[in-house]
Amino acid sequence: MEFRELPPVKEQLMKCVRCGKCRELCPVFAEIGIESAAPRGHVFMVQMLRDGKVEPSPEVYERLGQCLMCETCSANCPSGIAVHELNAAARAYLSEKNPSRGKDLIFEHFWTKPEMMKHSIKLASLAQRLGLQKLARNVGLTRLLPGDLKDAEKILDNIPLRSARSQLPGYTPAVGTSKYRVGYFLGCGTDFLNPEIAQATVEVLSRNGCEVVIPQGLKCCGLPHMANGKLDVTRQLTVHNIKLFDSLNVDYIITDCGSCSATLSQKNLEFVLAGTPHQAEGQAFAAKVMDLTVFLIDVLDIQMDFETDQKWRVTYHDPCHLVNAQGITEQPRELLRRIPGVELVEMPHAASCCGGSGTYSVTHHQVSMQILDKKMANAISTGAEIIATCCPSCIMQLSFGCKRNDWDAEVVHPVVLLQRAYKKALTTA
Numbered sequence: 001m002e003f004r005e006l007p008p009v010k011e012q013l014m015k016c017v018r019c020g021k022c023r024e025l026c027p028v029f030a031e032i033g034i035e036s037a038a039p040r041g042h043v044f045m046v047q048m049l050r051d052g053k054v055e056p057s058p059e060v061y062e063r064l065g066q067c068l069m070c071e072t073c074s075a076n077c078p079s080g081i082a083v084h085e086l087n088a089a090a091r092a093y094l095s096e097k098n099p100s101r102g103k104d105l106i107f108e109h110f111w112t113k114p115e116m117m118k119h120s121i122k123l124a125s126l127a128q129r130l131g132l133q134k135l136a137r138n139v140g141l142t143r144l145l146p147g148d149l150k151d152a153e154k155i156l157d158n159i160p161l162r163s164a165r166s167q168l169p170g171y172t173p174a175v176g177t178s179k180y181r182v183g184y185f186l187g188c189g190t191d192f193l194n195p196e197i198a199q200a201t202v203e204v205l206s207r208n209g210c211e212v213v214i215p216q217g218l219k220c221c222g223l224p225h226m227a228n229g230k231l232d233v234t235r236q237l238t239v240h241n242i243k244l245f246d247s248l249n250v251d252y253i254i255t256d257c258g259s260c261s262a263t264l265s266q267k268n269l270e271f272v273l274a275g276t277p278h279q280a281e282g283q284a285f286a287a288k289v290m291d292l293t294v295f296l297i298d299v300l301d302i303q304m305d306f307e308t309d310q311k312w313r314v315t316y317h318d319p320c321h322l323v324n325a326q327g328i329t330e331q332p333r334e335l336l337r338r339i340p341g342v343e344l345v346e347m348p349h350a351a352s353c354c355g356g357s358g359t360y361s362v363t364h365h366q367v368s369m370q371i372l373d374k375k376m377a378n379a380i381s382t383g384a385e386i387i388a389t390c391c392p393s394c395i396m397q398l399s400f401g402c403k404r405n406d407w408d409a410e411v412v413h414p415v416v417l418l419q420r421a422y423k424k425a426l427t428t429a
Contacts, residue, residue, distance in 0.1 A: 008089055012082060015079040015081050019079075020040060022072075027070065028068055028367060028371075030371075031370045031371060037063075037066045043083060045060060045064060046089070060090075061094040061095070064094070065363065066367070068320070068355070069084050069088070069227050070320035071083075071084050103229065111188075111220055112220070118163050155361055155362075159193065160194075162195065163195060164190060169214075172202050174209045174211045177209060179208075179209035184201065184205075185253055187255060187392065190256055190257055197392070198256070199419075200413070200418070204415055204422075207422065218244060222237040224359055235276065245288075252299070254291075255290075257391055258320075258322035258326075258328070261290070266283055292390070293328070293331040293334075293390060297334050297335055304422075306425040312342050313384045314343065314386045314387075314388050315346065315387055316336060316347070316388050319389055320357070321391065336388055339417055339418050346382070347378045349378050352374070354397045355371030355372040356394055372398075385410065386409060390414065395412070
């Protein structure tokens, strides 16, 4: 569908009443302080782009690229404008007009081929284990990297040697009577960077009466592509994954990644699949998608009727794609409260962005770090020893924040703590 005919561009632009509430809430505007960095400024820019008052240039893309796509503005706009959709639509249009060989290589060829990603990340893991990354830093080679990459490469640390998919079977039976047959949408961040989350997810689901199916050939949810102007690739990935799960006959599609569940939600698929023949099947697919913590609390209503001598002081960070995109705040906290040994301590401004937002910490590293420093100050004030959160991107960003602040805290998904509690109960029984 042509840029000007996309529903957000055609129907939402004129809703803006120039109130400026989005400026008060935008984490990027708080750091940069100029109108072009504010959501309202992005709305104006998209309108001028649509009306031909500005040329679709790389400079316009750079202005719109300052946005985290955290959806804080969209969730709080009094007029109900989905600013992130306007931004994504404009980025896609601008990318069509200004092709980038580098982006084509990453988002059309590399990030659409799971096997290529797996082998590349394994090589990166081996390089870390051999000390090559540290050597490159010590001799100054990383300073030759373009833009923010010379600083941002430090975030990607301790890459696992084996992906989750290579360690997990395609089918795991339920322990005891089967209550549900669930498909597991294993996202890229969990698969390649946090395989322990995937292992905990499958174990916990199985223990609580679920058959777990991980489809062969599963691809990325498409969020990184959408954020980087490749909306057409997001559509292709979405259709591929929909057809993959359609053949599995599952009751639910579960994901432990807030970004994946937001991308696969009904609202987002309405935007992604607008004007395509796949809208109806997209809605049927999205109706089955559920965040892991919501499934564990609202559907399974898991109860942990055991004790443990382990004590954890935990604070929780709300991922933007859970709290803003889906309104999910209580279920992750309730899951933590139900885990024996957990003391949940709320941090100030728990729903504020950590500045990671997938690739943003690489493309806009300095702004990302400024936002992260505020988040870490709030987390440190709790005196917690663990930060729990439901997004691999946030886990990576917050883990780097702990190192950046010399704070000896661990960052984990709530399901990992649950798995540990189960194991602790077994060993102390």
